[in-house]
Amino acid sequence: MKVKDLMQKEVVSVPLDMSITELAHLLTARKISGAPVIDSDGRLVGVVSLVDVAVHVSQAEVNLPPVHYSERWWKDAGIDQESLYDGFRVQEFSSTVTVAGIMNPAVYQVGEEADILELLDLMLAAGIHRAIVTGDGHVAGIVTTTDLMGFLRGRLILEKAIGSYV
Numbered sequence: 001m002k003v004k005d006l007m008q009k010e011v012v013s014v015p016l017d018m019s020i021t022e023l024a025h026l027l028t029a030r031k032i033s034g035a036p037v038i039d040s041d042g043r044l045v046g047v048v049s050l051v052d053v054a055v056h057v058s059q060a061e062v063n064l065p066p067v068h069y070s071e072r073w074w075k076d077a078g079i080d081q082e083s084l085y086d087g088f089r090v091q092e093f094s095s096t097v098t099v100a101g102i103m104n105p106a107v108y109q110v111g112e113e114a115d116i117l118e119l120l121d122l123m124l125a126a127g128i129h130r131a132i133v134t135g136d137g138h139v140a141g142i143v144t145t146t147d148l149m150g151f152l153r154g155r156l157i158l159e160k161a162i163g164s165y166v
Contacts, residue, residue: 003119004112006151007133007141013038014048016100023099024053036132036139037103043137046103047130056102109134112141116151119143 013036034049109132110119133141
């Protein structure tokens with residue numbers, strides 16, 4: 001069996017210049033965890049996932065505005081106002097950051113004519129949940145672990161029905 005027989009042909013791809021706010025909305029609306037990233041010519045240049053968004057958000061820092069309490073309040077509370085914010089971080093979800101800034105340029109891809117076993121070897125070795133299927137540098141499809149589980153389930157049901165279930 002070939003990858004083209006298993007792949008999803010309708011793939012949600014995202015452009016490099018999409019904001020991460022738009023990306024997060026798109027991925028959650030489509031109920032997917034990641035997508036291939038394409039350039040303006042439609043060529044595959046990376047992948048991006050909700051994990052990439054979460055990592056960006058968890059690492060974002062902003063300067064905190066000063067809190068205006070009287071100097072006496074700080075002294076009475078025994079707090080050094082200057083050291084109050086040491087190590088304190090506020091997370092900011094920046095709409096100016098684009099997919100290009102958070103994507104992973106390492107793309108695990110496989111050709112449409114590749115054997116399913118080759119695909120499995122790739123996904124297991126790389127520890128990935130999705131492989132992009134390409135043709136001429138463009139996205140032709142995608143195979144996810146969910147697709148593979150569906151395929152395996154179908155095979156097991158068939159084997160059980162014909163009596164060769166192992």
